[in-house]
Amino acid sequence: MEGPAADLMFARGQMALSLAFHIVFAAVGVALPALMVVAELLYRRTNDEIYLQLAQRWSKGTAILFAVGAVSGTMLSFELGLLWPRFMAFAGAIIGMPFSLEGFAFFTEAIFLGIYLYGWERVSPRLHLLSGVAVTVSGAFSALFVVLANAWMNVPSGFKVRGGLPVDVKPLAAMFSPGWAVEVVHVLLSSYLATAAAMAAVHAAFLLRDPHSRFHRGALRIAMLFAVPAALLQPLSGDFSARAVAIRQPAKLAALEGQFHTERGAPLRLGGWPDPSTHTTRYALEIPHGLSFLAFHDLHAEVRGLDSFPVDDWPETRVVHVAFQVMVGAGSALALVALWWVGVWWRRRSSGRSMPYPNEDRTLLWAVALSGPLGFLALEAGWTVTEVGRQPWIVYGLIRTGAAVTPVAGLGVPFALVGVVYLGLGIVVAVLLGRLFLKTGAAHVG
Amino acid sequence: MWGEPALLGAVILGALILYVLFGGADFGGGVWHLCAVGRRASRQRALIADAIGPIWEANHVWLILVVVVLFTGFPPAYAEISTRFHAPLLALLLAIVARGSAFAFRSASGERTRERRGWGGVFIGGSVASPLLLGMIAAALVAGDVDAGLTPARLGWSGPWLTPFALAAGLFALALCAFLAAVYLTVEAEGAPDLQEDFRRRALASGIVCGVLALATFLLSEAGAPRVYQGLSIRRWSWPLHGATALAAVSALLAVAGRRFRLARLAAAAQVALVVLGWGASQYPFVVVPDLTLAAASAPRATQTLLLATLGAGALVLFPSLRLLFRVFKSRPR
Numbered sequence: 001m002e003g004p005a006a007d008l009m010f011a012r013g014q015m016a017l018s019l020a021f022h023i024v025f026a027a028v029g030v031a032l033p034a035l036m037v038v039a040e041l042l043y044r045r046t047n048d049e050i051y052l053q054l055a056q057r058w059s060k061g062t063a064i065l066f067a068v069g070a071v072s073g074t075m076l077s078f079e080l081g082l083l084w085p086r087f088m089a090f091a092g093a094i095i096g097m098p099f100s101l102e103g104f105a106f107f108t109e110a111i112f113l114g115i116y117l118y119g120w121e122r123v124s125p126r127l128h129l130l131s132g133v134a135v136t137v138s139g140a141f142s143a144l145f146v147v148l149a150n151a152w153m154n155v156p157s158g159f160k161v162r163g164g165l166p167v168d169v170k171p172l173a174a175m176f177s178p179g180w181a182v183e184v185v186h187v188l189l190s191s192y193l194a195t196a197a198a199m200a201a202v203h204a205a206f207l208l209r210d211p212h213s214r215f216h217r218g219a220l221r222i223a224m225l226f227a228v229p230a231a232l233l234q235p236l237s238g239d240f241s242a243r244a245v246a247i248r249q250p251a252k253l254a255a256l257e258g259q260f261h262t263e264r265g266a267p268l269r270l271g272g273w274p275d276p277s278t279h280t281t282r283y284a285l286e287i288p289h290g291l292s293f294l295a296f297h298d299l300h301a302e303v304r305g306l307d308s309f310p311v312d313d314w315p316e317t318r319v320v321h322v323a324f325q326v327m328v329g330a331g332s333a334l335a336l337v338a339l340w341w342v343g344v345w346w347r348r349r350s351s352g353r354s355m356p357y358p359n360e361d362r363t364l365l366w367a368v369a370l371s372g373p374l375g376f377l378a379l380e381a382g383w384t385v386t387e388v389g390r391q392p393w394i395v396y397g398l399i400r401t402g403a404a405v406t407p408v409a410g411l412g413v414p415f416a417l418v419g420v421v422y423l424g425l426g427i428v429v430a431v432l433l434g435r436l437f438l439k440t441g442a443a444h445v446g
Numbered sequence: 447m448w449g450e451p452a453l454l455g456a457v458i459l460g461a462l463i464l465y466v467l468f469g470g471a472d473f474g475g476g477v478w479h480l481c482a483v484g485r486r487a488s489r490q491r492a493l494i495a496d497a498i499g500p501i502w503e504a505n506h507v508w509l510i511l512v513v514v515v516l517f518t519g520f521p522p523a524y525a526e527i528s529t530r531f532h533a534p535l536l537a538l539l540l541a542i543v544a545r546g547s548a549f550a551f552r553s554a555s556g557e558r559t560r561e562r563r564g565w566g567g568v569f570i571g572g573s574v575a576s577p578l579l580l581g582m583i584a585a586a587l588v589a590g591d592v593d594a595g596l597t598p599a600r601l602g603w604s605g606p607w608l609t610p611f612a613l614a615a616g617l618f619a620l621a622l623c624a625f626l627a628a629v630y631l632t633v634e635a636e637g638a639p640d641l642q643e644d645f646r647r648r649a650l651a652s653g654i655v656c657g658v659l660a661l662a663t664f665l666l667s668e669a670g671a672p673r674v675y676q677g678l679s680i681r682r683w684s685w686p687l688h689g690a691t692a693l694a695a696v697s698a699l700l701a702v703a704g705r706r707f708r709l710a711r712l713a714a715a716a717q718v719a720l721v722v723l724g725w726g727a728s729q730y731p732f733v734v735v736p737d738l739t740l741a742a743a744s745a746p747r748a749t750q751t752l753l754l755a756t757l758g759a760g761a762l763v764l765f766p767s768l769r770l771l772f773r774v775f776k777s778r779p780r
């Protein structure tokens with residue numbers, strides 16, 4: 001393949017690949033330290049060895065995942081320029097601020113992670129625990145700052161354009177573009193949910209085999225401490241997000257709902273396959289007035305369809321709609337499992353039997369185990385919705401992705417190289433984590 | 447002279463110096479990992495891994511800081527550099543990704559010897575390639591307009607980073623990293639005199655290689671990068687700077703020879719810092735030679751001012767944290 005169209009495709013492919021790869025490690029880097037800190041806190045409180053083993057196992061996992069997250073993040077900071085120099089020449093001055101702050105947050109995270117991972121025997125218990133807290137807090141700040149930059153790409157603000165150049169730049173206003181808080185909360189919750197649900201699944205699976213293991217029960221309880229609230233709050237946060245998108249990025253909303261025509265009292269479509277050539281979304285289960293209600297909290301509100309935008313400005317609605325269905329479906333399933341867990345806990349609360357009780361909660365454990373991958377599935381699908389849904393714009397309504405791409409031709413080679421390297425890294429990480437987390441834990445039964 | 451652009455330029459150069467002093471020494475660790483031979487090979491490797499382990503991730507954030515300050519403070523320069531040097535930057539990134547993950551994977555493979563050795567190999571490859579490429583890119587950046595038509599129409603793997611001058615500069619950077627690492631490791635090896643002697647010999651050898659390559663780079667710059675040559679030879683500050691660098695280099699070598707290892711560490715760090723400073727100074731006031739000066743590439747003033755304030759505030763968190771990290775892992779004799 002040759003030519004500018006192919007190069008744009010390779011550039012988008014490489015960026016998508018790099019982001020999809022990095023986001024997994026970034027999310028784990030935000031959330032796993034929190035689990036690790038809770039385990040260590042429990043150990044310091046109770047002196048129960050299983051919590052120490054747990055904290056150390058999670059910290060080994062963090063060591064591998066953080067290293068890959070750090071290098072894939074370094075890669076991204078360069079790829080912004082390697083692939084999208086014209087975007088960065090325009091936007092660097094406007095959104096560089098959150099990236100610079102992220103640099104510091106990441107620095108702090110790396111420093112205290114070093115102390116945490118290698119300092120078990122070198123620093124006092126108090127400093128060790130505090131280092132873990134510092135890693136957790138700076139991880140959350142890292143996520144916050146990066147998402148601020150993404151929020152600006154969705155809703156650019158804090159500058160004016162004159163002669164194709166940004167003028168009157170107000171970096172603080174640009175940093176907190178409208179809707180930033182909604183997106184930040186959604187992303188943070190997704191990180192905790194995806195990571196905690198995956199860890200919970202591993203330990204639930206072990207409990208099915210070995211119901212009395214105190215190690216796995218302790219691990220599962222800590223993981224569910226994060227997964228349950230995150231799973232229950234995420235649909236609420238999703239509702240806020242959808243309404244923000246409805247107001248500020250109507251074309252994205254239309255694409256993710258498969259809404260081709262502007263209408264009042266628009267239905268909510270579950271599933272279905274949008275067909276841009278006929279302007280219809282087929283095979284969907286339609287809930288009358290559902291979309292108008294969800295997007296505007298009004299059964300008769302008007303929802304703009306894709307047909308109110310030039311065809312050139314349409315996102316790839318098939319990808320966006322399907323990704324959105326996947327995200328909502330996976331998120332809902334996780335929320336249901338969380339509700340189930342809460343229900344059992346509520347009934348159990350007076351009997352003094354902790355959760356999960358050996359041999360009693362097997363179906364629930366199966367549900368937790370099977371829903372393990374759903375958090376990461378939703379996370380990837382959600383980023384697909386927001387990134388592909390913003391197309392054809394790299395900065396919504398202002399710079400087209402095709403105008404931002406590097407003039408360097410022949411991008412197939414970098415795409416292939418990066419693809420091969422990330423594929424290899426992914427396999428290695430999977431094998432190493434498999435070894436670490438799929439250890440039977442038999443030695444740990446307390 | 448000291449407006450926002452110059453201050454930010456100084457911050458970038460300062461962060462680069464710190465990157466070379468800390469991250470560069472990690473690369474050098476990879477070189478000595480490769481050269482570990484004889485009866486003490488595995489102990490040498492263990493010393494290197496212990497020295498790098500807790501701090502390498504923090505050491506490499508300096509590079510990210512350089513990049514973000516560059517694209518926030520001087521966006522057109524970032525765009526131009528990443529367009530012009532697409533191929534070598536991509537190679538550099540792949541090397542950084544490979545060495546960083548291989549180092550973590552190596553630690554995670556525990557007692558599996560073959561696997562450990564494999565990751566060790568990847569770590570070495572990445573550690574050698576990274577400073578080589580960094581030196582080549584830095585050299586091509588200052589060389590500027592020697593080759594016409596720098597902005598490539600298509601991705602090419604040859605370019606101004608493959609001139610004799612750039613290659614010499616790449617090798618020089620590699621040798622400097624190796625020298626720095628060997629000197630640091632003599633201090634890390636306190637309490638193990640045999641290892642200390644191993645790294646003392648390596649420090650002396652690599653220090654001499656550094657001197658030879660420095661001379662070669664300087665001589666080649668006359669043809670390869672006239673502007674640098676000029677900058678390095680006729681400006682008011684050039685000879686004092688060279689003098690200071692030479693003084694630091696000679697002191698470092700003498701201190702290593704005389705087994706004053708802590709003094710040698712200080713002198714070697716000063717030497718390397720002065721080399722990077724000299725590189726930066728020789729291209730001042732350009733960010734991208736000869737197209738963009740600091741002033742021409744500057745972001746709007748509001749951004750630069752806020753960025754400087756942010757960097758100041760960030761430093762208040764960063765430096766105490768770094769101090770703690772190094773106090774925990776680097777202060778006690780082993």
